Amino acid sequence: MGITTYNKDTLRVTNQWPYAEVYSVRPDPNVKSSQPQLQRLALIVVDNNRKRHELTFASEYRAEVLTDLLRFRDRFGERLKPSSRIAANKLGWSERVSSVLLSPTPISIDKIDSITGTVLKSYLYRDMECIDRVSLFDPHLTAFILSVTFTSCISDLLSLFYCHF
Structure with a gap:
């Protein structure tokens, strides 16, 4: 399993990354002035040569997408830091x-x-x-x-x- 992106018009798969290739995901604070309603997120993936690539996506549902992606953060390539209690x-x-x-x-x-x-x-x-x-x-x-x-x-x-x- 992993992360899959789709064409919004045809619902055809455009990209897929297994969780092991995902290094991290985070909100991107930059807002395009032409589309302020679309909030962006950055997905950092690692290729076969261990080189990191940052991909940026925009969605009006950024909070929901980030929450759902981060539910699987223990499967990402980035090592988790123990959380404080x-x-x-x-x-x-x-x-x-x-x-x-x-x-x-x-x-x-x-x-x-x-x-x-x-x-x-x-x-x-x-x-x-x-x-x-x-x-x-x-x-x-x-x-x-x-x-x-x-x-x-x-x-x-x-x-x-x-x-x-």
């Missing part, structure tokens, strides 16, 4: 506190069970409305609210996390 507490809607680990990844903030190490929830960046810091009376605690909008839900999800620093 931060011990935190989550205050649930029923005021129940649970100990979790938070781990930032290229596509999300993962909430991880602190005992089993299982990913309980991935908050995708593309779905985040905002991250707001919350003032607390304890100067040793840092708290923030994560507001996420899911396309399958009508309302937003608000999650309150706090940790000791």
Whole structure:
């Protein structure tokens, strides 16, 4: 498996790269003035001689494309750096506190069970409305609210996390 591009009019395959040939993918911040609605992304591939080539693509769905591509980043040629984990507490809607680990990844903030190490929830960046810091009376605690909008839900999800620093 890998990445395939198609002609948008005929849906004919135009290019294919196995994941092992993909070095990385990233947003391209440059915007063409003639098409501001199209956001670009850069795909860096490696050829048989280990030479890197940067290919640029434009899509109005850049966030979705990047998120879907980066789900398979563990199969890319670029070596993954271990992600950091931060011990935190989550205050649930029923005021129940649970100990979790938070781990930032290229596509999300993962909430991880602190005992089993299982990913309980991935908050995708593309779905985040905002991250707001919350003032607390304890100067040793840092708290923030994560507001996420899911396309399958009508309302937003608000999650309150706090940790000791």
